[in-house]
Amino acid sequence: MGMTAAEKILARTSGKSAVKAGDIVYPKPDFVMIHDGVVRGAKEELDALGIGRVFDPERVLMVTDHDVVYVNDRAAARGAFNREAAKAWGVKHFFDAGRGGHGHIFPTERGWVLPGTLYFDNDRHCTNAGGIGALAIRMGTEINRVLATGTNWTLVPKSVKLTIRGKLQPGVFARDLGFVIGKNLAPGGDFGVDIDYRVLEFAGELDQFSLAARVSLCSTPTEMRAIGVFFPPSPEIVEYAKQRAQRPFTPVYPDADARYDAEVELDVGSLKPQVALPGGPHKAADLASVAGTPVSHTYIGSCGSGMYEDLEIAASILKGKKLAYGVRMIVVPGSEDSTRRMTREGLLDIFHDAGAMVIPAGCGPCASGRTGLIDSGETSISTAVANGAGRFGAKDAQLYLGSPATVAASAVTGRITDPREFLPA
Amino acid sequence: MNEFQWLLKGRCYKLGHDVPHPGGVIPNWLIAGRYLDPKDLVPHLFEETDPGFHTRCKPGDIIVTGRNFGMGPKMNGYIAMQALGLGLVCESMPFLAYRAAIGCGVRVLTDCVNVTEMCETGDELEIDFRDGFFINHTKDIRREYPPMPDTLMEIVELGGNAGWLKDWQEKRRAGAA
Numbered sequence: 001m002g003m004t005a006a007e008k009i010l011a012r013t014s015g016k017s018a019v020k021a022g023d024i025v026y027p028k029p030d031f032v033m034i035h036d037g038v039v040r041g042a043k044e045e046l047d048a049l050g051i052g053r054v055f056d057p058e059r060v061l062m063v064t065d066h067d068v069v070y071v072n073d074r075a076a077a078r079g080a081f082n083r084e085a086a087k088a089w090g091v092k093h094f095f096d097a098g099r100g101g102h103g104h105i106f107p108t109e110r111g112w113v114l115p116g117t118l119y120f121d122n123d124r125h126c127t128n129a130g131g132i133g134a135l136a137i138r139m140g141t142e143i144n145r146v147l148a149t150g151t152n153w154t155l156v157p158k159s160v161k162l163t164i165r166g167k168l169q170p171g172v173f174a175r176d177l178g179f180v181i182g183k184n185l186a187p188g189g190d191f192g193v194d195i196d197y198r199v200l201e202f203a204g205e206l207d208q209f210s211l212a213a214r215v216s217l218c219s220t221p222t223e224m225r226a227i228g229v230f231f232p233p234s235p236e237i238v239e240y241a242k243q244r245a246q247r248p249f250t251p252v253y254p255d256a257d258a259r260y261d262a263e264v265e266l267d268v269g270s271l272k273p274q275v276a277l278p279g280g281p282h283k284a285a286d287l288a289s290v291a292g293t294p295v296s297h298t299y300i301g302s303c304g305s306g307m308y309e310d311l312e313i314a315a316s317i318l319k320g321k322k323l324a325y326g327v328r329m330i331v332v333p334g335s336e337d338s339t340r341r342m343t344r345e346g347l348l349d350i351f352h353d354a355g356a357m358v359i360p361a362g363c364g365p366c367a368s369g370r371t372g373l374i375d376s377g378e379t380s381i382s383t384a385v386a387n388g389a390g391r392f393g394a395k396d397a398q399l400y401l402g403s404p405a406t407v408a409a410s411a412v413t414g415r416i417t418d419p420r421e422f423l424p425a
Numbered sequence: 426m427n428e429f430q431w432l433l434k435g436r437c438y439k440l441g442h443d444v445p446h447p448g449g450v451i452p453n454w455l456i457a458g459r460y461l462d463p464k465d466l467v468p469h470l471f472e473e474t475d476p477g478f479h480t481r482c483k484p485g486d487i488i489v490t491g492r493n494f495g496m497g498p499k500m501n502g503y504i505a506m507q508a509l510g511l512g513l514v515c516e517s518m519p520f521l522a523y524r525a526a527i528g529c530g531v532r533v534l535t536d537c538v539n540v541t542e543m544c545e546t547g548d549e550l551e552i553d554f555r556d557g558f559f560i561n562h563t564k565d566i567r568r569e570y571p572p573m574p575d576t577l578m579e580i581v582e583l584g585g586n587a588g589w590l591k592d593w594q595e596k597r598r599a600g601a602a
Contacts, residue, residue, distance in 0.1 A: 024576050045587065049594050140521070141500070142528055142586050149593065153576055155520065197520030225519060 002255025004159040005230045006199040009135045009252055013118045021158040021261070026151045030247070031059040031112065033121045033136075034143055035103050036082050037066040037367075042122075042144045043085045055150035057090040061112065063103030064096055067370055068362035075370070089147075098336065101361030104128040105306040105334030108215070111244030115233040115251035120146045125303040125385060127222040130229035131215035132237060133251055135199070137227060157227050158261035159254075160193050163204035166269030171420035173313065173403035174213035175305055175383065176274040182220035182282030184266065189282075193262040195221060199228035201254060204265070211237050212307035219304035219385040220281045230254075273418050276401035281386055287406060290416050297380035297392070298329040298411040300404050302366040305383035306334030308341060310404045315347045317408035317422045318354040324414030329356035330372040332364030356411075365392040374399075381410045429582045431555045433512040433532065435485035437548040438478075439541060442491035446522065448473055450495060450502035460501060463508035470505040484510030487550045491515075491541045495522035503529035507585065512552055514559070514570070516540055527577050530585030537570040554578070 003011065003018060011019045013027035032055075034042060039062065046052070054060050062082065067075040079097055086094035100106045104125050107113045115133035119126070122143040126136035137154060139145075145152045168177065184191040185200070200221045202214075209217065209231070218229040232253045233241070241249065275290055277283040281304075300314050311333060323329055331351050333339045339361055342348040351358050357372075365372035366384040373393035374380050380392060380399045387399035402410065405419035412422070440449075447453040451469055460466055471478040488506065494515040495502070503526045506513060513526060513533040526533045532554045540559065544550060548563035557572035573581070583589045 024574055046590075049587070049591050050598075051590065051594050140524070142524070145586055145590055148590060153580075225521075227520070 001259055002257035004199065004258040004260065005133070005201055005232065005252050005254045006135050006157055006159055006228055007258070008254070009116060009118050010154065010156050012116070019156050021156050021259070023156045025154050025156060027118055027154055028151055029059075029119045029146070030117045031061055031119050032143070032146050033061045033063060033103055033107070033119060033126065034147065035066055035123055036062075036064040036078065038122045038141075038143070039082045039085050040078060041141065042147060043081075045144050046148060051148050052088065054089045054091065054147045057092060060089065060091045060093065060147065061103070061107065062086050062091050062094045063100055065102045065362035066367040068097050068360045069371060070097070071370060098360055101333065101335035101338070102303065102306050102363060104303045105215070106337065106361070108132050109244070109335055109337055111241065111246045114241045114245055114247070114249035115238055116249050120152065124222055125219065127226065127229050128215050128218045128303055130218050130231055131211060132241060133231055133233035135228050135230065155197070157197050157199050159199040159201045159230070159258070160195060161201050161203055161260045161263045163263070163265045164202065164206060165204055165265055165267040167205060167208050168268050168271060171405065171418075171423050172271050172273055173405055174209060174216045175403040177268055177271060178217050178220040178304070179274045179276045179281055179284035179401065180271060181217070181266065182224055182276070182280075183284040184264075185221060185224040185226070186282040191262070191264045193264060196225045197227045198261055199230055200226045201230045201260070203232070206231060207234060210309060211240060212309035215307055216305050216310065219302075223281050223386055273403065273406055273420065275381070275406065275416065276387060278387055278389070278398045278400060280388060281401055287402070287416065287418055290400070291418060293379060293400070293416040294414060295379045295381045295400070295410055295416060296326055296328065297374045297378050297382070297397075298327060298407050299332070299365050299372060299380065299382035299384065299392075300329070300407055301332030301334065301364045302384045303363075304385040305404050306332070308334070308338045310383065311338060311342060311347055314404040314408040315350045317405055317419060318356070318412065319350050321354055321412045323355040323411050327411050327414050329354070329411045330364060331356050331358045333358070333361045336361050381407050381416055383407055430485070431532070431578070432551065432553045433485045433487060434549070434551045435483060435487055435512070437544045437546055437550045437561070438482065438486055438488050439544060439546045440488065440490040440494070441541070442516070443493045444490060444495065446495045446497035446499050446502055451505060456497075456499050456501050461504060463504055466501055466505040467508050470502060470509065479505075479509060482509055482511060485512070487512040487514055487552055489514045489540055489544055489550075492517045494518045495526070497522070500525045500529050503531045507531050512554065514540055514552060527580055528586040530581050530583070530588060532573070532581055534570050534573065540568070540570065543568055
């Protein structure tokens, strides 16, 4: 019996020729990531047990993306603690505030996350690794065991195969598709599958999806409780990875006779621009059904739309235009490298000329509203990964999600707007 | 470690399907407030549906639930269950709820299909978590469910993730000495 991509990656890292869904294994990850919000908890727990070291300081990435611009005393104290923790653990790859950027974006751009990679993370949005053909598994608070010992028990997940048929029309983006996939994966959704702790493995007409598009397709299934998402890497993506690889890698592809928990198909050819209605990224609706809804808060960034291409799409709409009266826009690049590239390629001027605020790379407002908050009664449209009540502050604010193009178009008009009105025919 | 009780004999406390962790198991304010001390959590277990539960349950009692128990990947409710010496038997759980229960050292069986049809609250149950044997003495029903995997039993026996790490560190120190 063949293996799914996730089974192959877990077999390799567990030192086994084969594993199957349902096995419990102890994989040795290529590296381990921990973000700024949970370092203190992990460090204090390990210190209390007398564990003052990590399993391999060379293979630990500490990233700072939740609280980048310290906006209160607590955040400043957390930053100070994390710097001391990095020193005490001897972590060489410590990406402090202002270095690196979003932990689920820049490690792919910098060649840490490569086709076939396995890494453990405290945070569930590590599933972005699937965009390049890697697997990352969330350990939550048990990241402390991984930091101490280098591994933890891992249930080999089942996989659900999603075959994409047809091509997205111009003006319809991966994020629009992501909301629809979320709707179909949700309980009672058309796919009729259980996605809890499954890997969603994409197949079919995938050449239309750039690396950025693939990364952005990883976030909504995660919100539906997928443990991973996987795209078989194209030759172009393998080449991209080769150019920046931090270590040798071997791309992984599923076997033709792999066993899936379920196999579903989706024809995307007739898809129109979507929004996710307030309440969840799976609440997909045709944009037309809410077109014209006034907005005042707009935001581009997050795990869901944090690659450079997402910024380019938004900038292509904002170029030469101004944000509507009473609308603010927060732009959060996924990486400091993207911010520098925005400077070089003129995107920073486009955003600034439009009246947008570009803040340092990281999670931005999506990290439980630490920056760029929204007030009671306001309406937002953004590219955040999630839009449950209170995600950016006030619990009674209305939070819509859209593609970077939709968010930019809506910021220009001050109401939810179909981006095709701004794109060349 | 030898005296760890894998076989529990106690009363059944039955819950339905889709009981969420926040509210259904323990009030959300304890989760949001990051209360992790059993002393803080125990008085509030099942408080919103059954106030005073902790004064009536006894070590060895078994919580039996329907499908999709404990939505929400948090630990607080399982910390209280572990401290009270309760067992947990579910028709199904989201994986991260199961992981949290194991990580908190709770004796837990999941994927016990239709187990809620085999018992009512107050029935005298006997559950062996090592082999998945289920006996309802009140109704004279015997069933066999998937047991706890050995590698996870080791974690539960040591009190959960923190206990496992403590043991690992002690062995490492002893090995180095």
